[in-house]
Amino acid sequence: MSFMTKPKVHHPNLPKNKLGLTTRDYEGGMSTLCAGCGHDSITAGLIEAVWALDIEPHKVAKMSGIGCSSKTPAYFLREAHGINAVHGRMPSIATGAQAANPELHFIGVSGDGDSLNIGFGQFAHAIRRDVNMLYIIENNGVYGLTKGQFSASADVGSKAKYGQVNENPPIDPVLTAITLGCGFVARGFSGDKDQLIPLIQAGLKHNGFALIDVISPCVAFNDHEGSTKSYAHTREYFHPAIHTDFIPPREEIKVEYEKGKAMPIELHDGSTIVLRKIDVDHEPTNRAAAIGYLERHREAQEIVTGLLYVNEDHGGGVGDVMPPKSLTGGAAIRDPKKILETFQSTSR
């Protein structure tokens, strides 16, 4: 991925967070993606969300696989360590990294090819292990870097840039995640920043695996008539099921609480997600209902967005014996000589 340093000139009146930092301090290198790429909007959303949560940039580990989406971690949080793994295998890197140091915030950015084709196994197992991370799929239905092949999220009948028609049914990351037991599942649209930023904030604060599938049109290879991942198609079939607000801890919670329409959910650190139901049929805390709801709207070819499923009692971490603290300091064993002798005493 190309890397160009951005000029770091601050507007004197840019708002500062509690750390005294502006959003410019959360930026990365200059994007080399195509002009208009949805991924850049997601990057902008990430910058704003992490800034607003007052997270020190270097306390984040950002990770990705291979592909256009996987370039994006270079474009935010220049003071955070990043790792660009091999194709589809970012989840295993994230799992190991988090096992070693659960004290950091983990942001994984992947693509539909990366997560749903080559990396589908690792994606599923990271959910199953409930790795404590925000996992964003920048979903455009095509392989951009190899110039326009269908990915596993392409809809049946959708057309590629040069007219080929996709014959295989799509894998829906949202439904997949819910059925695998993921405790935080959302869908956004790169063109709807207002909806996306609270989702990212809430996902970062969720204690466990938080998936956000973001429809992010590819302007080079999948923004034409016949594509179901184009800007035009997404805007036409966009169906917000729920609106999400994120409220950090210690701020007064002001919710226009109308019975049956709004739902505050307190997270482990005291922050709150407020879900405002736009579609009264949606039950985002009921797994079976959420699956049924999504299936109904999928059949109607609608792209349902918002925080689609959340399990507020969800734990987090890799398995049940997750070390509480970082293991990176080099753990010395007490009295190795005695341990060795005890072992050998049973070996004679």
Next chain:
Amino acid sequence: MPQVNDFTLKIATVNGTGSASANGLLMKSIFRMGVPVMGKNYFPSNIQGLPTWYEIRVTDPGHLTRAGQVHFMVAMNAETFAKDQAEIAPGGYLFYDSTWPRTREITRDDITVIGVPLAEMINHHFVEPRTRILMKNVAYVGALAALLDLDLDIIEQLLKETFGEKKAKLVEPNMEAVHIGYDYAKKHYDCPLPLHVKKADMTKGHVIVDGNTTAALGAMLAGANVAAWYPITPSTSVMDAFTSFCAKHRHDDQGQPQYKIIQAEDELAACGMVLGAGWMGARAFTATSGPGISLMNEFISFGYYTEIPAVIFDIQRVGPSTGMPTRTQQSDINECAYAGHGDTRHICLYPADPREAFDFAIRSFDLAEHFQTPVFVVSDLDIGMNEWMVPELKWNESYRPDRGKVLSAGDLDKLEGRFGRYQDPDRDGIPWRTLPGVHPKGAYFTRGSGHSEHGTYTEDAAEYQRVLDRLRRKFDTARKFVPAPYIDYARSKPVKAGIISLGSCDLAVKEARHNLKGKGTEFDYCRIRAFPFTDDIRQFIDEHETVFVIEQNRDAQLKAMLQAELDADARKLVPILHYNGLPIASMHIEAAIEDHFREAEAS
């Protein structure tokens, strides 16, 4: 014919009948009688029902390797009876369960046949079906105790230790079964036989251990605290043992676990997890075998190029492909040395026995962090799963983990200018690294794509090549840090021929040298303990007219690497190859060397 304290006993049984513990009991009782002993388990890739063998060599000369001959066969498996009988050296003994008459099947008159109606006696004494199967094995231990003069007190003590206080009530029926066999043999045969065990004092300062357990212990004591793996024979017991050691010893003052072991969904993920943890700064490893290394290649290549420490224990088994999963070989030598796509090469350590597996496990973590790269400990099934008698393991009190060149928060505070991840300020090829979360100035992007000395993406020809050349320089630096070869010159006078070998061939080579010396020919010996190869290996080859390269694979992998890496004269290198899945025996080596000289003379 074999002598007292110098013979091979082989037991043929059926997999899943509990014979392994009976055979372990036999081996350990001989060890406790002070007589050196070797045990090899030849078992099928099957849970129950197929033939399995256990070979015990009693050897007061201390040749703890296969001799290649059997002097006393315990033929408990009807299916393999004829084959087992045929294997006995002339003058040897055939022991069988005479509950089932085999008079017509016993075809040899140059051996002594001993029949003991084990099943009949045990079925008469015990009621429960599973107990009858298990106790039949314990009964042959009793019969052998009489025939070979083993100490019953030692056997009883071993049973008490095996069952412990929780299962103490099992000691009594086991001893009853021992006595059933013992008493029968005493009554019907002249005990002990001319071939038997006599107490000695030669095992003090030694232990009986397997290499997978010692490797796991070494890893834990070296500070390994993250492990990820996918089950595969014959490496699984590394992780089983590591799990057990960590559960006992790796907790903080509040009793919280200070380790994480993850059973991954496959070897790709296992390797990714290890690299993720290594990138973050933990000491992380995986254990696998050849097929697992195949799957990990993509990540090994990534780890090499991104310079992330990782330790990979490869417990070699028979390939290609699935091969024979429970048989031993040394056929991953090339696979480990050059794993990955592109120009990759890796530090490999080749332990020869469980004690060295322990030492090299510790060393591998230091090398991985010092050189910021994946390091392989290339062991094998013979070392890993068989019980070896080795000198006691030693702990170096002054050991401190070598964490390599890591910039601390304090270092980064003082840093002026931009941190350059892949620079080479010390001119040894080893860059400085930073760990995530430590300091904003340490941030860089780790990527498997072409990168500059600052870690930024590049396709610039010169910048790419600079990093690649430094990686080569780093590998050259490693030559000075890896374990030196073990070189032993013949003492009497300079000799024309030498032997090069590695890993678990060691004891067979040593015995072959001993025996050939007895026949009047001496050989110098160089055992390679690591890759990259050191200059003294080149010198060893230069010093000799002929160098036998002994290894356990078909394609002479080590020999090919010696030619490629040291530019060694191929005409000098004579391969001696053993690759049938059983551990190499001294007699294979002696025969091959003698054949070579005979043919050379004839031509």
